[in-house]
Each structure stands twice: as C-alpha cells, then as structure tokens.
Amino acid sequence: MTDTTTDPVARAAALLKGHRESIDRLDAILVYTLGERFKHTQAVGQLKATHDLPPSDPTREATQIARLEELAKEADLDPEFAKAFLNFIIDEVIRHHKKHKE
Numbered sequence: 001m002t003d004t005t006t007d008p009v010a011r012a013a014a015l016l017k018g019h020r021e022s023i024d025r026l027d028a029i030l031v032y033t034l035g036e037r038f039k040h041t042q043a044v045g046q047l048k049a050t051h052d053l054p055p056s057d058p059t060r061e062a063t064q065i066a067r068l069e070e071l072a073k074e075a076d077l078d079p080e081f082a083k084a085f086l087n088f089i090i091d092e093v094i095r096h097h098k099k100h101k102e
C-alpha cells in the first residue's frame with residue numbers, strides 16, 4: 001500500500017478524492033434544494049394563475065438580488081455570479097408561471 005504521508009502523488013490523490021466526495025455531497029444538496037425551491041415557486045405559480053396575478057414581480061426580484069449579493073459577499077462567492085445564477089433560476093420560474101396561465 002502507498003504511504004500518503006510520504007508519497008506526494010498518493011497524498012495528492014487522497015486529497016483529490018476527499019474534495020470530490022465533498023463536491024458530490026454539495027451537488028446533491030444543490031439539486032435537492034433547487035427541487036424544494038421549485039415546489040414552492042410552482043405553488044406560487046398556481047396562486048398567481050388562480051388570482052390573475054402577473055407571472056413576474058420585478059420589485060420582489062430586485063430585493064432578492066440585493067439580498068443574495070450581500071450573502072454572496074459574506075460567503076466569499078462572486079456576487080456577479082450569484083446574481084447571474086439567481087436570474088437564471090428566476091427566468092425558469094417565470095417561464096413556468098407563464099405556462100400556468102395558459
């Protein structure tokens with residue numbers, strides 16, 4: 001067996017494995033979190049369709065973007081990336097809400 005304390009290649013391989021295991025766990029959290037978020041936004045879409053409310057709410061979105069930018073800074077995440085990511089999700093939600101209306 002290779003010694004990860006003395007063999008730099010074996011040590012790097014062990015570190016890589018550990019990071020990838022963490023990445024896989026975090027990817028699972030992201031997917032389940034998004035699944036939960038979409039359950040709520042689908043319910044919001046039903047409410048909007050039933051009560052004839054517009055699919056998008058730009059005021060709410062602006063509040064969320066500002067909040068997410070602050071959270072991103074605290075979390076050492078690029079705020080521009082966080083903003084683009086949230087906008088990408090919101091665009092998909094609005095697409096769903098427009099479908100509810102049809």
Ligand SMILES: C=C(O[C@@H]1C=C(C(=O)O)C=C[C@H]1O)C(=O)O
Nearest residue numbers: 041044055056057060061090093
């Ligand atoms: C979910 C809503 O609908 C839209 C989608 C949003 C979102 O995904 O966060 C936010 C605002 C709306 O444009 C909502 O109005 O709360």
